[in-house]
Amino acid sequence: MLAYVLRRLAYGVVVVFGVLGLLFVLFFAVTDPDDIARQSLGERVPPDVIEAWKADHGYDRPLWPWQDWDDNQLFAHYSAMLRFDFGRRDSDDTKISDRLLDGMGPSLSLTVPLFVLGLVIGIPLALVVAFFRETYIDRLGVLLCVLAMSVSILLYIVGAQYLIAKLLRWFPISGFDPDPSVIVRFLALPILVGVVAGFGGEVRFYRTIFVEEGSRDYVRTARAKGAGEPRIMRAHVLRNAWIPILTQVVLSIPFLFTGSLLLESFFGIPGLGSLTVDAIRGNDFSTLRTMVYIGALLFVLGQILTDLCYALVDPRVRLE
Amino acid sequence: MPDWWFSNAVVVGLLASCGALAVYVRRNRLWSEAAAGLWRRRPLAILVVVFYASVALADSIFWIGGVDAGDDVVKQHEALSLVDRAFLGTSEASYSAPFADVEFYGGAPLQQQGLHPFGTDILGRDVLYLVLKGARVALLIGGVTSAIAIPLALLFGVAAGYFGGRIDDGVFFLISTLSAIPGLLLLIALIMVLGQSTLSVCLALAVTSWVGFCRVARGETLKLRELEFVQAARALGVSEPQIILRHILPNLAHLIVITYVLLFSGLVLSEAVLSWLGIGIQGSWGQMIVQASDEISREPVVWWNIGAAGAALFGLILAVNFVGDAVRDVLDPRTLREEA
Numbered sequence: 001m002l003a004y005v006l007r008r009l010a011y012g013v014v015v016v017f018g019v020l021g022l023l024f025v026l027f028f029a030v031t032d033p034d035d036i037a038r039q040s041l042g043e044r045v046p047p048d049v050i051e052a053w054k055a056d057h058g059y060d061r062p063l064w065p066w067q068d069w070d071d072n073q074l075f076a077h078y079s080a081m082l083r084f085d086f087g088r089r090d091s092d093d094t095k096i097s098d099r100l101l102d103g104m105g106p107s108l109s110l111t112v113p114l115f116v117l118g119l120v121i122g123i124p125l126a127l128v129v130a131f132f133r134e135t136y137i138d139r140l141g142v143l144l145c146v147l148a149m150s151v152s153i154l155l156y157i158v159g160a161q162y163l164i165a166k167l168l169r170w171f172p173i174s175g176f177d178p179d180p181s182v183i184v185r186f187l188a189l190p191i192l193v194g195v196v197a198g199f200g201g202e203v204r205f206y207r208t209i210f211v212e213e214g215s216r217d218y219v220r221t222a223r224a225k226g227a228g229e230p231r232i233m234r235a236h237v238l239r240n241a242w243i244p245i246l247t248q249v250v251l252s253i254p255f256l257f258t259g260s261l262l263l264e265s266f267f268g269i270p271g272l273g274s275l276t277v278d279a280i281r282g283n284d285f286s287t288l289r290t291m292v293y294i295g296a297l298l299f300v301l302g303q304i305l306t307d308l309c310y311a312l313v314d315p316r317v318r319l320e
Numbered sequence: 321m322p323d324w325w326f327s328n329a330v331v332v333g334l335l336a337s338c339g340a341l342a343v344y345v346r347r348n349r350l351w352s353e354a355a356a357g358l359w360r361r362r363p364l365a366i367l368v369v370v371f372y373a374s375v376a377l378a379d380s381i382f383w384i385g386g387v388d389a390g391d392d393v394v395k396q397h398e399a400l401s402l403v404d405r406a407f408l409g410t411s412e413a414s415y416s417a418p419f420a421d422v423e424f425y426g427g428a429p430l431q432q433q434g435l436h437p438f439g440t441d442i443l444g445r446d447v448l449y450l451v452l453k454g455a456r457v458a459l460l461i462g463g464v465t466s467a468i469a470i471p472l473a474l475l476f477g478v479a480a481g482y483f484g485g486r487i488d489d490g491v492f493f494l495i496s497t498l499s500a501i502p503g504l505l506l507l508i509a510l511i512m513v514l515g516q517s518t519l520s521v522c523l524a525l526a527v528t529s530w531v532g533f534c535r536v537a538r539g540e541t542l543k544l545r546e547l548e549f550v551q552a553a554r555a556l557g558v559s560e561p562q563i564i565l566r567h568i569l570p571n572l573a574h575l576i577v578i579t580y581v582l583l584f585s586g587l588v589l590s591e592a593v594l595s596w597l598g599i600g601i602q603g604s605w606g607q608m609i610v611q612a613s614d615e616i617s618r619e620p621v622v623w624w625n626i627g628a629a630g631a632a633l634f635g636l637i638l639a640v641n642f643v644g645d646a647v648r649d650v651l652d653p654r655t656l657r658e659e660a
Contacts, residue, residue, distance in 0.1 A: 011496075018497035026513050146645070150585070150638040152592045154606070155630045158613045166617070261504065262593065280508050280597050292509060295502035303500075 001311075008307060012300040017078075019296040024077050027289045033059035036285050057088070057286075086290045089279075096290050099275055106176060107259030107271030110187060114194040115256055118202055119249065121195065126206030131233055133211055141203070148200030156197045157266045160189060174268035190267040194260065206245065213241045243314050250306045254298030258291065324382035324399030331380045354574075357650040358643070365642035372636050376456040378402040403452050410435070412444035418624050439624040442615070447625055451632045454605040458636060461522060461591045461601060462584040468526035469583070470576060473534035478568060480534075481541025482560075491538065495531050503528045504593065511599045518601050521594065525587055533579045537572060544568050574651040581644040585637045592633065605633040 036059065037050045054060040058076060062068040065075060080087060086096035129141035165173040171189045213219070214237045222232050257272070264273035272291070279287035345351040359366060382399040400408070410432055415424035421433040438447035480491035498506070510524035544550060545568070553563050592606030600606050608629035615622040 014493070015496050015500050018493060019500055022497060022501070023509075026509055030513050146641050147638065150634055150641055152589055152606070152609065152630070152633055152637075154592055154596055154609050154613070155626075155634075158609070158616065158626065162616050162621075255502070258502065262596070276505070277597065280512070280599075283512065285512075288505070288509060288512070292501055292505045295505055296500040299500045299502070 005304075005308070008304050012304055015300055016297060019293065020078055020081055023289050023292060024074055027285050028073050028077065029063060031285065036283070081293055087286055089284055089287050096287055099287075100272065100290070100294070103259070103270060103272040103275050104257060105178065105271075106269050107264065107273060108256060109178075109183065110190055110194075110263060110269055110271060111256040111259055113187065114191050114198075114260075115252070117191065117195050118198055122199055122202035123206055123245070125199070126203045126210060127233065127238065129203065130207050130210035130214060130237075131229065133214065141207070145200040145204040145207075148196070149204070151197075153193075153197045153262055156193050157262065160193045160196075161266070164189060164192075174266065176267075176269045186267070186269070190260075190263040190269065194263055205248070206241075209241045209244050210237055213237045216240075243310070246309055246313055247306050250309050251299075251302045253305075254302040255295070257298060258295050324384070327380050327382055331377060334377070354650045358646050361646040361649065362642050365639040365646070368635060368639035369643055372455050372639070373459060375403070375452050376459040379404075379453055379456040403449070407446055407449040407452075410446040410449060412436075412440045412446075414440070414444050415442060415622060416440045416444070424622070438628040439622075441612075441625050447628045450603075450608060451605070451628045453603055454608065454629065454632060455636070457601055457604040458588050458591075458633070460518065461525070461604070462587050464519070464522040465525040465529065465587050466580050466583055468523060469530040470533060470580060472526065473530040473579075474537055474569070474572070474576070476530075477534040477537025478541050478564060478572070481538040482545055482564060482568065484542075488538075491534070495534055498527070499531045504590075507590070507594070508597065508599065511594070516599055521591070521599070521601050525590060529583060529587065533575075533583075536575060536579070540572055540575060541568055544571055578644075578648050578651055581640065581647050585640045585644065588633070588637060588640075605629045609633070 033054050034050060037053045037057075038045070041049060041053055051060065058073065061076070062072050063074060065072050084097070086100070088094065089096055089099070125141075129138055132138050132141075161173050164170050171185055174186075176186050177183060210233075214232075219232060219236055222236050223229075227235075258276075259269075259271040259273035261273045261277055263269070264271045265277040268274075275287065276291045278284070279291065345355050379401045382401050384397065384399050412431060413423065413428070414426070416422075416436055416439050417424050418437055418439045420436070420439070422429050424439075436446050436448070438451065440446055441450065476491045476494070480488040507524050507528045510527055511521060514520035514524060550563060550567050553567055558566075591600055591604055592609060594600040595604055595606030596610045600610075609626055612622070612626035612629060615625055
């Protein structure tokens with residue numbers, strides 16, 4: 001067990017090194033640092049100001065170790081990222097780590113309720129649809145899921161802001177206030193949109209798992225021995241279906257931290273999603289590569305966690 | 321060689337390959353039965369997809385001249401597509417509501433009274449025209465991206481599965497590295513670095529979407545290479561490229577078709593999100609929706625712009641999703657067995 005965890009961790013480190021290498025190629029080797037400087041300083045600046053900015057942000061050093069072993073950007077990039085020293089933003093020189101810590105709270109206050117509601121609504125609905133499989137209820141359920149999946153999330157957001165916030169005036173169109181007494185008013189609409197936009201895909205995914213599990217031989221045996229349909233669903237199908245569901249769920253937990261790009265930006269929630277969108281809009285490369293790195297780190301972590309949970313839940317899986 | 325000439329050559333090539341494909345499907349029992357099954361399941365969705373495809377095709381056939389563009393010198397010397405020609409001279413000065421006789425703001429009489437079924441946008445362009453032009457962009461996104469992503473996935477996946485060893489380790493490392501990066505962020509990073517053009521957006525979409533199919537192709541090849549008919553071919557002394565071409569790839573064909581259709585709707589929807597970030601493709605429905613989303617805060621509200629673009633996008637995605645499910649039902653041996 002310990003040997004497995006160690007090997008899994010080691011491979012995770014290898015993957016993170018690979019991601020950092022890719023980021024280096026994209027953001028240092030391919031991108032011209034003069035462009036980054038101009039994005040930050042403006043188009044019309046004298047060359048010596050650009051040189052000074054580049055020296056200040058470390059973009060003037062040689063790229064590769066074979067050019068200068070002691071002082072090159074490749075090693076500096078790796079060591080800074082691995083020490084979680086993300087430096088300053090290219091755009092306004094504030095510290096990226098401060099912005100990350102500030103943004104995590106608002107992001108989590110949006111993504112955690114969204115995630116929990118998605119599970120609480122999605123799984124029972126999928127169970128109902130799968131219980132009535134190959135009837136009109138099932139057909140209707142699948143049809144609704146496909147319809148909901150075919151609408152662009154942009155339309156959901158714009159439609160909800162127009163209909164619920166502007167016409168009906170139930171909630172503010174956008175904004176955020178961490179004060180617990182009013183936070184719900186600001187979060188209700190993005191959460192509603194997120195649940196509606198996600199439920200089609202989720203319900204269909206869970207339904208597929210339930211239906212697949214329900215067509216196994218042991219379920220047929222249970223039915224043959226005279227077990228009732230509700231009991232089969234509860235005691236046989238659901239218990240075994242937990243395994244793939246758990247995989248999916250554990251894998252998505254790390255991404256709660258990185259927030260939601262679209263929902264945060266449209267509804268003015270100052271989380272990590274908004275931070276990323278601002279970085280994209282402002283060509284802020286240092287923030288963007290930090291977000292990519294953190295996302296990859298969380299994904300690798302989530303995968304390791306998933307494998308471990310798998311072994312804990314499913315007695316057939318042995319970690320060796 | 322001018323641009324429009326190239327586009328026409330592509331159209332001819334596409335039509336020829338569609339014809340060749342139709343003949344092949346007709347001759348091959350497996351594929352013709354699958355096609356018949358597909359048609360039986362979802363005739364309406366297939367017709368809708370064919371409609372979108374023919375609009376896109378009509379918008380890809382260009383030539384210069386032969387139009388009554390009046391004194392518009394640019395129009396006289398510009399290559400115009402069939403769709404452009406059909407909507408020549410339908411521009412107004414400003415917004416007009418669907419089927420209106422007068423301008424939306426101000427009430428000046430329109431040049432084309434009651435002839436704009438979806439109204440016009442802020443510059444007075446006919447919305448129906450813009451929506452029809454969007455079909456070509458959407459199909460371009462799905463088509464070009466898949467044309468890059470699927471061969472890439474096949475190359476790496478089949479090589480990894482068939483040869484194993486070091487190659488497999490390398491490909492597996494590449495896959496796990498790429499899939500560790502959140503898709504949308506990698507996409508944005510790639511476009512920011514590659515610059516912003518139709519091809520670079522498609523390239524970036526391809527880089528982020530080939531990984532899933534590569535994994536499937538690798539697993540399937542791994543399974544196929546141990547089967548009796550491949551071993552028999554090897555025992556007979558068939559060369560390895562021959563084995564891959566004649567015995568492995570044909571057995572991956574159904575997966576290619578399934579992946580292609582399922583990939584398509586995701587790609588078009590991702591482009592809408594990219595448009596909102598300001599890095600989409602010029603003239604796509606996503607861009608129309610993003611531009612029009614400001615217009616619904618006008619008073620009185622301008623709703624037809626976003627409505628038309630959204631409906632066009634929704635229609636295509638819905639039809640492709642239905643076709644995709646049917647394709648999987650028809651071609652995936654696992655679901656076939658469940659039915660039997």
